[in-house]
Amino acid sequence: MPADPAPTELLMIPGPTNVPASALAALGRPPIYHRGEEFARLLASCTEGLQRVFQTRNDVLILTASGTGAVEAAIVNSLSPGDRVVAVRSGKFGERLAEIAAIFGAEVTSVDVEAGKAVEPEQVRAALLRSGAKALLFIQNETSTGVCQDVAAIAAVAREQGALVVVDAVSGMGGIPVQTDGWGLDLVASGSQKAFMLPPGLGFVSVSEAGWEAAKRARMPRLYFDLPAARASLAKGQTPFTPNVNMLMALEAVLEVMFAEGMEAVYARHASLARACRAGMEALGLSLFADPRHASDIVTAVAAPPEIDIKALTKAVRSRHRIVITGGQGELQGKILRVAHVGMCTMEDLLRTIRAIAEELAALGHPCSAEAAALAAMGAG
Amino acid sequence: MPADPAPTELLMIPGPTNVPASALAALGRPPIYHRGEEFARLLASCTEGLQRVFQTRNDVLILTASGTGAVEAAIVNSLSPGDRVVAVRSGKFGERLAEIAAIFGAEVTSVDVEAGKAVEPEQVRAALLRSGAKALLFIQNETSTGVCQDVAAIAAVAREQGALVVVDAVSGMGGIPVQTDGWGLDLVASGSQKAFMLPPGLGFVSVSEAGWEAAKRARMPRLYFDLPAARASLAKGQTPFTPNVNMLMALEAVLEVMFAEGMEAVYARHASLARACRAGMEALGLSLFADPRHASDIVTAVAAPPEIDIKALTKAVRSRHRIVITGGQGELQGKILRVAHVGMCTMEDLLRTIRAIAEELAALGHPCSAEAAALAAMGAG
Numbered sequence: 001m002p003a004d005p006a007p008t009e010l011l012m013i014p015g016p017t018n019v020p021a022s023a024l025a026a027l028g029r030p031p032i033y034h035r036g037e038e039f040a041r042l043l044a045s046c047t048e049g050l051q052r053v054f055q056t057r058n059d060v061l062i063l064t065a066s067g068t069g070a071v072e073a074a075i076v077n078s079l080s081p082g083d084r085v086v087a088v089r090s091g092k093f094g095e096r097l098a099e100i101a102a103i104f105g106a107e108v109t110s111v112d113v114e115a116g117k118a119v120e121p122e123q124v125r126a127a128l129l130r131s132g133a134k135a136l137l138f139i140q141n142e143t144s145t146g147v148c149q150d151v152a153a154i155a156a157v158a159r160e161q162g163a164l165v166v167v168d169a170v171s172g173m174g175g176i177p178v179q180t181d182g183w184g185l186d187l188v189a190s191g192s193q194k195a196f197m198l199p200p201g202l203g204f205v206s207v208s209e210a211g212w213e214a215a216k217r218a219r220m221p222r223l224y225f226d227l228p229a230a231r232a233s234l235a236k237g238q239t240p241f242t243p244n245v246n247m248l249m250a251l252e253a254v255l256e257v258m259f260a261e262g263m264e265a266v267y268a269r270h271a272s273l274a275r276a277c278r279a280g281m282e283a284l285g286l287s288l289f290a291d292p293r294h295a296s297d298i299v300t301a302v303a304a305p306p307e308i309d310i311k312a313l314t315k316a317v318r319s320r321h322r323i324v325i326t327g328g329q330g331e332l333q334g335k336i337l338r339v340a341h342v343g344m345c346t347m348e349d350l351l352r353t354i355r356a357i358a359e360e361l362a363a364l365g366h367p368c369s370a371e372a373a374a375l376a377a378m379g380a381g
Numbered sequence: 382m383p384a385d386p387a388p389t390e391l392l393m394i395p396g397p398t399n400v401p402a403s404a405l406a407a408l409g410r411p412p413i414y415h416r417g418e419e420f421a422r423l424l425a426s427c428t429e430g431l432q433r434v435f436q437t438r439n440d441v442l443i444l445t446a447s448g449t450g451a452v453e454a455a456i457v458n459s460l461s462p463g464d465r466v467v468a469v470r471s472g473k474f475g476e477r478l479a480e481i482a483a484i485f486g487a488e489v490t491s492v493d494v495e496a497g498k499a500v501e502p503e504q505v506r507a508a509l510l511r512s513g514a515k516a517l518l519f520i521q522n523e524t525s526t527g528v529c530q531d532v533a534a535i536a537a538v539a540r541e542q543g544a545l546v547v548v549d550a551v552s553g554m555g556g557i558p559v560q561t562d563g564w565g566l567d568l569v570a571s572g573s574q575k576a577f578m579l580p581p582g583l584g585f586v587s588v589s590e591a592g593w594e595a596a597k598r599a600r601m602p603r604l605y606f607d608l609p610a611a612r613a614s615l616a617k618g619q620t621p622f623t624p625n626v627n628m629l630m631a632l633e634a635v636l637e638v639m640f641a642e643g644m645e646a647v648y649a650r651h652a653s654l655a656r657a658c659r660a661g662m663e664a665l666g667l668s669l670f671a672d673p674r675h676a677s678d679i680v681t682a683v684a685a686p687p688e689i690d691i692k693a694l695t696k697a698v699r700s701r702h703r704i705v706i707t708g709g710q711g712e713l714q715g716k717i718l719r720v721a722h723v724g725m726c727t728m729e730d731l732l733r734t735i736r737a738i739a740e741e742l743a744a745l746g747h748p749c750s751a752e753a754a755a756l757a758a759m760g761a762g
Contacts, residue, residue: 008411009413009414011414013414014412015623016412016413016415018411019411019412021420023506023723024409024410024411025409026407027408027409027627028405028406028408029405030389030390030399030400030405031392031397031400031574031580032390032396032579033390033392033394033699033705034397035410035707036699036705063448063607064445064446064447064581064582064626065445065446065447065450066622066623067622067623068604068605068622069445069446072604072605096604099604100604102602103602103604104602122522167519177746191623193412199412199580199624199625199626199627199628200445200623200624200626201413201445201625201627201628220602221484221485221486221602222480222484223449223453223480223484223600224446224449224450224606225605231610241447241448241449241450242396242447242448242449242572242574243581243582244447244580244581244582244625244628245397245410245578245580245581246582247580247582247625264399269574294463297714306453308547314518318695324417325412326416336703351715369720
């Protein structure tokens with residue numbers, strides 16, 4: 001017997017995020033048949049909307065999978081076993097790029113990046129030169145450390161070296177501008193549960209002409225994630241395998257929400273929330289974890305004072321304030337606190353969160369002023 | 382701008398199927414955080430419910446993917462490139478099993494089955510003996526032809542030959558009994574959008590102890606679909622990658638609907654609808670396509686008279702009656718008509734469908750009596 005529906009919590013985590021009412025309504029409508037004109041119209045509308053967010057004329061394929069599935073699709077459709085690639089290990093998600101490529105048989109040269117730092121384009125150039133790699137894999141926004149990398153500069157180096165540019169933009173796309181065509185990005189992967197304000201369950205991959213050329217030669221095995229098959233089906237208004245039609249109905253709804261606000265306004269709101277969050281956290285006596293030149297607009301990571309048990313803090317904030325924030329992953333567990341401000345998030349949501357953190361920090365023996373932090377946030381936002 | 386929500390259609394296709402109101406309500410609730418006690422409770426509840434439907438004490442893993450993703454997971458987690466396998470090509474979905482195995486490097490011996498027939502266990506034994514295969518891949522319910530195979534007998538032959546038993550039960554599980562443990566099935570894949578009455582988007586895979594032993598040795602590459610990782614996360618009440626939490630909330634709701642009806646009653650209802658559908662179709666002058674000894678309880682395939690354009694028929698039934706039925710796939714396109722009766726489907730739904738088909742058959746020049754067909758259906762159901 002299912003428990004009573006949980007009272008709504010405010011999700012200040014990098015996915016799942018809060019979902020707009022119109023998208024929840026679309027999710028709860030009866031599914032439509034996935035063959036036929038009605039679905040073809042829906043798929044075309046979603047695809048065009050994604051192209052607008054991706055800033056691309058390239059094909060954008062929609063997969064029924066979470067963001068990691070889209071990332072795996074980008075890799076296995078562009079490479080063959082034995083291919084040399086460079087992967088930027090900027091954190092947990094950068095490591096996953098390297099892991100996927102290695103599992104599927106690529107020879108991976110890693111560029112290791114200190115946690116909280118962004119990769120220097122010069123490091124990437126050196127690794128590409130050294131390895132003669134045919135592809136570069138990197139993360140736009142490394143949610144595990146709160147770092148947003150300089151996609152344009154990194155991609156420029158890869159293009160200069162003749163390497164295919166494969167970008168994991170799962171967490172940042174839609175919240176931080178990505179010029180897929182302007183920056184020459186060949187395969188870009190994203191997912192539904194961050195800036196797109198949907199539950200997890202859809203992955204998106206854009207593929208450039210060079211990407212399609214690579215796909216023709218790519219021999220890493222795939223069937224469920226085969227992008228040429230997805231492209232062939234898309235031309236008929238279909239998908240190769242039964243898609244999550246309800247998520248597509250909801251995707252159309254959130255794209256409308258995003259375009260009604262305007263993408264420039266969406267990006268400005270994320271940047272403002274990020275400035276506010278950083279200022280608020282510093283006012284609470286927490287130190288920013290990410291290199292300030294590369295701090296993410298969608299998630300802020302801070303180091304907590306040694307006397308604070310981060311797990312106890314996040315638990316108290318959730319149970320007493322109904323706000324979900326999170327700690328670090330892997331080696332950063334117990335060391336950092338992360339507050340996301342992505343998708344459907346307002347200054348009011350952020351201020352509520354800052355006040356809740358302040359109250360629980362104080363309860364855990366770290367005195368601080370909620371009001372001073374809120375004022376600092378509002379001043380910076 | 383999204384079009385107005387479509388008025389609800391009656392889906393008489395083998396997925397997506399009609400979704401109960403309680404599941405639609407769950408889909409439309411705000412997503413919960415995918416780490417923590419609340420999600421762990423939900424995941425445990427869904428897993429236990431699936432074990433009950435699968436009739437197994439084996440682990441059942443839930444993947445954010447459609448049924449084909451679950452089938453790919455079953456294969457790539459149990460085999461290595463170069464492994465010899467036997468695949469039963471019973472129709473489009475049987476072919477897909479063979480295709481996945483071959484793409485990932487297995488040496489596939491196919492057992493070809495005439496469309497509309499079920500495989501004979503003796504054919505399977507011969508192929509296993511001839512090839513020395515270490516695994517057998519086959520479909521429980523081949524939706525492309527309306528055939529349900531004798532899973533118990535086929536699995537018995539495989540076990541006798543020491544082969545791992547990998548079953549695609551995407552369309553039948555939950556509508557036609559599968560005794561995962563009783564019949565010794567090692568990996569069984571299913572999906573959310575058929576008898577489970579949900580939109581597409583979740584895949585399920587059960588794994589036996591022998592299956593886990595095989596997974597330890599299996600070297601086909603996988604990350605998103607890695608089942609040992611899913612098992613390790615499940616032990617912590619989590620999933621390796623962000624899951625579609627809303628679909629899980631809805632899964633809990635449909636499992637409650639299924640158990641409230643009672644699984645024996647669910648199976649009896651599907652069998653009764655299938656008998657009624659076959660009798661109704663025959664009364665309309667359409668001939669049953671599947672071998673009557675192996676006709677599926679969840680989808681009925683019939684051959685249409687040569688003068689009937691099946692595409693025109695399904696189109697008329699959809700546009701004039703708001704009922705979705707479908708034709709054949711691949712080589713069976715234009716040759717057969719398929720009516721599914723799976724998941725949330727009542728005798729009233731079926732009778733409405735039979736009457737609609739009768740009316741449009743008559744309009745297309747094939748005179749028949751809707752009332753006689755409805756009476757025949759009710760008499761047989």
